[in-house]
Amino acid sequence: MKQVFAAPWARALVALLAVFSVGCLFNAGGAFFSWGTHRDMLRQSSEFGILACGMTVVILTAGIDLSVGSVLGLVAVCFSIFSIHWGWPAALSIGAGLIVGTLCGLSVGGLIAFAGMQPFIATLALMTFARGLAKYVSGGQKISQAVQAPDGSFQFVDLPAIFASIDSRILGGNLSLITILFLVVVLFLALALRYLKVGRHLYAIGGNELAARLSGVPVRRTKILAYALSGFCAAVAGICHAAQEQQGDPEAGSTYELSAIAMVVIGGTNLMGGRGGVALTLLGTLTIGYMDKILSINNIGEPGRLMLTGLIIVGAVLVQRGRG
Helix, strand or coil: CHHHHHCHHHHHHHHHHHHHHHHHHCCCCCHHHCHHHHHHHHHHHHHHHHHHHHHHHHHHCCCCCCCHHHHHHHHHHHHHHHHHHCCCCHHHHHHHHHHHHHHHHHHHHHHHHHCCCCHHHHHHHHHHHHHHHHHHHHCCCCECCEEECCCCCEEECCCCHHHHHHCCEECCCCEEHHHHHHHHHHHHHHHHHHHCHHHHHHHHHHHCHHHHHHCCCCHHHHHHHHHHHHHHHHHHHHHHHHHHHCCECCCCCCCHHHHHHHHHHHHCCCCCCCCCCHHHHHHHHHHHHHHHHHHHHCCCCHHHHHHHHHHHHHHHHHHHHHHC
């Protein structure tokens, strides 16, 4: 029995059930038992979950990515400029936004792989740079339907249909398309980590980088790919965020990296690398998502939620060290 509950998936499942039980107990007058509460929780946490999937890939290599929130904000701004202000077609706007996020990941991955920079420092630098770039290209303003003309006046344009499409609900309005997108990202990365050679390389680097290099694993190329995937996931989340908010906010994504890390570690992926996976991150996302929703329906403010998230990260890491 002890061996069963020592497994990461078992601990993550127990944490999810514990939080769910708290919701049943503190149900805010029955609000927790409404399907709308669970549907909204899935919609709200899916954006964070997409970020957490990319973060998982990086953490498997014993790295960290502090830049995902800022990259999300940058892509949200760029996607809104491309689609709302410049009138680009939906496919071109989405593709350009994904390229922006992926290039951010490639650049920081290159600094880590070839310049030998510590992941914490490199991604901290990108976090600052991407946030500054988002404010620069947006002029420090939210990119919305109000477009400034050359004479300084503002005119309102129609919101591109792609915004409503991304933020739509399916199955009779019972499930958000963004939730489906999150599950697709989880499935794709889970299959890649399990069945592709690059997945084995990621685990090998996190387990013992020197041994992986001596075994012929392309360490530099694999690290760059890991951070590129993280940037790509941040870009996907940024596009989803812009669609949900119907604008590109240069301040979007602030502290989101905290939630993404919390989802990864509460799921059971080891911060030291080499152990874990996106299936565990899915459980961690649900756990944090339900926790936030329970606090929200019981009128606990954002400061309390952020403090509790920080405590959860500390507790999860202590549990990992104890099991190790």
